Amino acid sequence: MSYQAVLRNKNFRNVLLAQLLSKIGDMVTGVALPLLIFSRTGSVASMAFMMLTYWLPNLILAPFFGIVVDRVNRKKLMLGMDIARALLIGLIPFVPLYGIYLICFLTACASEIFDLAKFGSTKQLVKQEELVEANSLVQGLDHLIGIAGPALAGILIAATNLVLPFYVDVATFSLSALLMCFVAIPDVERKPQQEGWLEKSRLDFKEGLSFVKTSAPLLFSMTLFLLVMMFAMPMNVLFYPLFQGELGAVSWQIGLILSLFSVSSLLGTIVSPKLNRRFNRIHLILLGLFCMGFFSALLALSQNVYLALAFYALGAFFNGFVNPLNATLRQENIPHNLMGRVTGMYFSAVNSLSLVSMLLIGLFGDLLAVRDLYLAAGIGYAVVGLLGFFSPWYAKTKGMYETEKTALEQV
Structure with missing residues (x-):
């Protein structure tokens, strides 16, 4: 396509x-x-x-x-x-x-x-x-x-x-x-229900939750990105203190960095479909997460603003191709009639630890070095990419996409 x-x-x-x-x-x-x-x-x-x-x-x-x-x-x-x-x-x-x-x-x-x-x-x-x-x-x-x-x-x-x-x-x-x-x-299409609004809402919520509990791809993605967001949010909060405070970036350089992040993410997004046709999607997602964290850690260790910019752009590229692949994984594994409530549950679960991590950054951000915090977040991000290979739902989810790709190749 x-x-x-x-x-x-x-x-x-x-x-x-x-x-x-x-x-x-x-x-x-x-x-x-x-x-x-x-x-x-x-x-x-x-x-x-x-x-x-x-x-x-x-x-x-x-x-x-x-x-x-x-x-x-x-x-x-x-x-x-x-x-x-x-x-x-x-x-x-x-x-x-x-x-x-x-x-x-x-x-x-x-x-x-x-x-x-x-x-x-x-x-x-x-x-x-x-x-x-x-x-x-x-x-x-x-x-x-x-x-x-x-x-x-x-x-x-x-x-x-x-x-x-x-x-x-x-x-x-x-x-x-x-x-x-x-x-x-x-x-x-929905099954007709005779219950009142509150009871229907309770049953709808229960139906969505029951589906999530039985879907290996959703559980794999949800637990993976729950941990990812725990480290991604601190990196967003620490961006300005790191580039302006530690690396001495001036306003036009900050603008250049933000624009370059969008350009690199766009390039990653563009190549995403081609990579998906050649490689197992689950491997691509885990590789992208690891590389995003790896280059973020190198960014934290950089002493030069332009070297840091290069690492930031490389991380953005991998972030760019992961997002469409993960979104498609969810869409492919959620029925039409459950899409809204299951997606809502997914976002609430994935973002739940973000609030905790942002609170911790607020408490300890002035006590610990910015570079150390950013480095820890980058390492944590990369480790999540590796931990995905040990997820209880990894083998089944990976196998589903291998079967799908094999079938497509035979057509």
Whole structure:
């Protein structure tokens, strides 16, 4: 399969364009909102609280949103969430600080529902053999926006004010909603239920949890990335202290580093389908995780900012090809009617240790050397890639993909 074949799918192409528009708006708001809050309060704690309001829906509410995604037509959900986000973002310039926090929380809830519906609809819109290419396009688009998005947002804010970016975001969500009107996504078949809403929700949750417990690929991926995120989040928190504080990077070098990360991730995403056709997917995921951690550890040991930049870019490349492969693994092993709630459970479980690791970094970040903490996180990341070979579900999951590849080669 090729990217051209996937892009000829009108419905998937419209969803992809809708994602492009909304992500551009998100990028602009993502730069403007922290500046607006800091200009009003001058408080770092206020910005941290804003980040928490964005984080909580993914961590706590995702499984319950997944139940909704499995019950309601996913096109209607994505369309409704685009409209809701447009209305909410448009209110930001007019509300007090506590209103902004509430809007952040509600917007994050709408985004979580949209993302769960989009993830499930991808499997409905493309063929099974096109999933890796489709997920590579979804991930690649995010990386592409990450290359130029922050700079464009900064230019827009500098040339105008802190209010216009929110209206730009409103416009992008509105255009995204318009595109979604031309997407056809079928309803998911469900067994009729006579119970009340609460009882149906309990049974839906139980059904999703029971499925997760019996799926070797999901248990393999979930436990693996639960540990990965425990080390990934500290590296994100320590990025600026390491590059600016330890390596002496100036602002333009930081911008170059962030853009190069997106470029390298994009390259990894592009080659992901080709690698998937030649090698066992489970081996690729574990190799990518190990290399990401290995180059992160070398970054922590670097004394030169440009050498550190090179290691950062190499790690980003491996991170880039792992994400589409892992996303496709989940889609291939979750039925349509369980996609929302199982994916929600997956994200909540995977992100649960992230909060703990971020708390630990907050407690010990000023007591221990930044390089030592980053080095420990990089080594831990690499060790997780090796531990995957000893997972109780490794052999069965690896065998499933070997069987699949053998069958494809015989066709």
